[in-house]
Amino acid sequence: xxxxYEKLQKSLESIRKVTDFVPEIGITLGSGLGGLSEKIEKxxxxxxxxxxxxxxxxxxxxxxxxxxxxxxxxxxxxMSGRVHYYEGYRMMEVxxxxxxxxxxxxKIILLTNAAGGINIDFNPGDLMLIKxxxxxxxxxxxxxxxxxxxGTRFPDMSSVYDKQLQDQIKEAARVxxxxxxxxxxxxxxxPSYETPAEIRxxxxxxxxxxxxxxxxxxxxxxxxxxxVAGISCITNMAAGILNQPLNHEEVKATADQxxxxxEKLVMEFIRNAR
Numbered sequence: 135x136x137x138x139y140e141k142l143q144k145s146l147e148s149i150r151k152v153t154d155f156v157p158e159i160g161i162t163l164g165s166g167l168g169g170l171s172e173k174i175e176k177x178x179x180x181x182x183x184x185x186x187x188x189x190x191x192x193x194x195x196x197x198x199x200x201x202x203x204x205x206x207x208x209x210x211x212x213m214s215g216r217v218h219y220y221e222g223y224r225m226m227e228v229x230x231x232x233x234x235x236x237x238x239x240x241k242i243i244l245l246t247n248a249a250g251g252i253n254i255d256f257n258p259g260d261l262m263l264i265k266x267x268x269x270x271x272x273x274x275x276x277x278x279x280x281x282x283x284x285g286t287r288f289p290d291m292s293s294v295y296d297k298q299l300q301d302q303i304k305e306a307a308r309v310x311x312x313x314x315x316x317x318x319x320x321x322x323x324x325p326s327y328e329t330p331a332e333i334r335x336x337x338x339x340x341x342x343x344x345x346x347x348x349x350x351x352x353x354x355x356x357x358x359x360x361x362v363a364g365i366s367c368i369t370n371m372a373a374g375i376l377n378q379p380l381n382h383e384e385v386k387a388t389a390d391q392x393x394x395x396x397e398k399l400v401m402e403f404i405r406n407a408r
Contacts (some may be wrong), residue, residue: 137310138226138281142185145230145293146237147188151389153178155202157211157309159404160235160360162351164216166389168369170397171214176203182215182231191226206405211235217344220324221271229275229354233284236358242299242407243355244400245364248389249343250327250372252336253317256343258313258371258394261399264295264364267349268341275350276357283356294356299363299407306402312395317342319366319367321349333372344372363407365400367392 135143155177163170181199182190191198205212213231217223231244251260256398280287307314314345320336322328324346328336336344343366369388389396 136279136281136283137227138200138279139283142156142230143236144186145188145234148184148379149180149189149200149238150232153209154179156209156239157235158201158209159209159244160213160232160238160240161244161400161406162213162216162232164347164367164389166248166369167246167396168214169200169393170400171212173390173401174201174203174205174210174212176201178202185234189217189223189230191217191221197339206401208404208407209236210404211238211240216351218337219350220309220346225275225350226278227274229350232351232355233358236355236360240360242361242363244403245343245348245351245362247348247366248369249319249345249366250370251279251342251375252333252344252372253315253342253369254372255374256315256368258368258388261312261321261392261396262315262343262366262368263300264319264348264366265300265316266295266318267352268318268339269349269353271320271322272350276355285359288289289357291353291356294352294362295364296361298394299361302407303365303399304361306399306406310395310398310402311346312399314399315342315368319348319364320344322346328373330346330373333375363403367396
């Protein structure tokens, strides 16, 4: 048994001492998007700090717990609060939660985040379907010993974001009347926001939105053979687009303003995700 897999099994054992719940779908909620957790018919909650070997979120707006229950008639495990590379964790630790969701039984992973808009056609409050990502600005979570129990040494990344799930999110947007952008998401390390020059570079590289999460989780989930979908909430325009400074309170405030349409979209998608 690889060292990585052995550590995951210890975390899994901690959870299984509390619940034998087997989810169909795993959901990660980004900054300010935790209100969706109130829509869940809860079976139980487990704080990250109570799971052996598990990283703990330290960011305002991130609860730091797994929620098990039913959403839109589907069995889900929801990650209310994620951990980030900028908190000082190794990337292997950052992707522990998404790997645990897969080991618990989830076959579909929905990753959500708060992001800065790089595409000048976007506006704060827009929701963006992630169609692809750029990962080269942060360490790959698969660096180091490969956990053969999870997946191959050199996983293909041609279709990280499942095409069928993308179509189902677009259909959910049509049904609920939610306007949906589509674009490429880029992960940066944080915790500082990007400079205007960096944003111009990222736009030239083809990025539509930037954030400090999600990409490495998508890589780890894809490595495990899980089907991945992603939605970004554009909470602010990135540096240099508007003549104003960026701050985390603005991110949380905008996410709160769009919570209703975000929740409608996600709940409709979860209902029909196959």
